[in-house]
Amino acid sequence: xxxEINPAGIWDSEAIADVAAATFPLACPPGATQDDIAEFIxxxxxxxxxxxxxxDPNRTVLKVTHGGSIVGYAMLIDGEPADPEVGKVVSLxxxxxISKLYVLPGNHGTGVSxxxxxAIVERAVDAGCAGLWLGVNQENxxxxxxxxxxxxxxxxTKTFVVGTQLxxxxxxxxxx
Ligand SMILES: CC(C)(COP(=O)(O)OP(=O)(O)OC[C@H]1O[C@@H](n2cnc3c(N)ncnc32)[C@H](O)[C@@H]1OP(=O)(O)O)[C@@H](O)C(=O)NCCC(=O)NCCS
Numbered sequence: 001x002x003x004e005i006n007p008a009g010i011w012d013s014e015a016i017a018d019v020a021a022a023t024f025p026l027a028c029p030p031g032a033t034q035d036d037i038a039e040f041i042x043x044x045x046x047x048x049x050x051x052x053x054x055x056d057p058n059r060t061v062l063k064v065t066h067g068g069s070i071v072g073y074a075m076l077i078d079g080e081p082a083d084p085e086v087g088k089v090v091s092l093x094x095x096x097x098i099s100k101l102y103v104l105p106g107n108h109g110t111g112v113s114x115x116x117x118x119a120i121v122e123r124a125v126d127a128g129c130a131g132l133w134l135g136v137n138q139e140n141x142x143x144x145x146x147x148x149x150x151x152x153x154x155x156x157t158k159t160f161v162v163g164t165q166l167x168x169x170x171x172x173x174x175x176x
Contacts, residue, residue, distance in 0.1 A: 001066065001110050005119040008061040008073065013050040015070045016063060020045040023072075023102035029139040029167060036163025060123065064103070064116055072103035074116055078127065089156030089171055092131025096124050101134070101143075108142075117150045125176050132176065135160060135169035147172050 008016055021041045028037055043049075053059050058079055064072040077097040081087045098120060103113050124132055135158050136143050152172035160167045 001107075001112060003071070003112055003115055004065045005062055005115060006065070008054060008063040010051050010054045012061075012063055012070065013047040013054060016050050016061065016073050017045055017047040019070055019073055019104060020050070020100070020102060023104060026105065027102070027137060027140055027143065028162065029137055032162055032165060032167070036165050039163040059099075062116065062119055062123070064112055066107070066112070071107045072112055072116060073100065074098060074102075074120055075100040076120060076123070078129075081133070083158060086133070086135075086156070086158055086171055090131070090133045090173055091155070092129075092133075092173065092175055094127075094129050095131045095133055095173075096127070096129045098132055098134040113146060114150070117146075121176060129176055131173055133171060133173045135171055138168045138170055144170065144172075147174075150174065 024041055024045060025037050050061070053075060054061055058077055060076045062074045063070050077099045081090055081095070081097060101113070101116060103116070120132065134147065134152070136147060152174040154170050155173045156171040158169050158171050160169050
């Protein structure tokens with residue numbers, strides 16, 4: 001499958017928000033309510049929020065395109081983890097967070113996500129990072145398996161708020 005991976009621009013905000021709304025529910029545990037998921041999408045994954053992310057100098061949004069359509073995206077955040085508890089378990093510096101990595105379901109298991117991960121690693125190495133870290137829901141076994149295949153190891157836990165619910169994540173880290 002031929003895909004292109006490039007940094008997204010502000011003009012991509014609407015298209016990436018559409019992919020985000022379609023894929024965020026896939027990462028949620030079965031107990032997450034539709035209302036809580038909808039609230040999170042409205043608050044955190046709207047086109048307006050992506051236009052903010054796309055102009056934040058500490059963030060990079062990568063888009064993966066197939067046949068002219070965006071089929072996935074990743075958001076990277078450079079610098080010290082905002083949560084000091086995460087900062088204690090993430091041992092490598094400088095570090096970058098893979099804050100989001102989402103691919104449309106029709107493209108799972110095709111190598112698109114691996115291509116995204118390779119692009120993320122290449123960018124982080126070029127930027128002089130020593131490590132990458134991420135949070136993944138403790139019930140999201142598919143994503144954990146994907147990250148493990150790509151060299152990430154569990155280093156701790158954290159929580160993540162979706163609407164009215166507190167979700168439980170593993171923190172994973174990989175050296176570069
Ligand atoms: C996470 C994601 C990017 C991984 O991409 P992918 O193309 O699915 O990844 P791969 O197919 O290369 O790897 C997934 C692994 O999980 C396995 N797997 C698939 N479904 C599974 C399931 N229900 N339970 C356990 N393992 C599963 C696959 O067999 C594969 O392992 P293998 O290569 O050893 O056979 C993609 O699934 C995705 O976008 N998911 C929805 C959003 C999400 O969860 N994002 C991550 C948020 S932290």
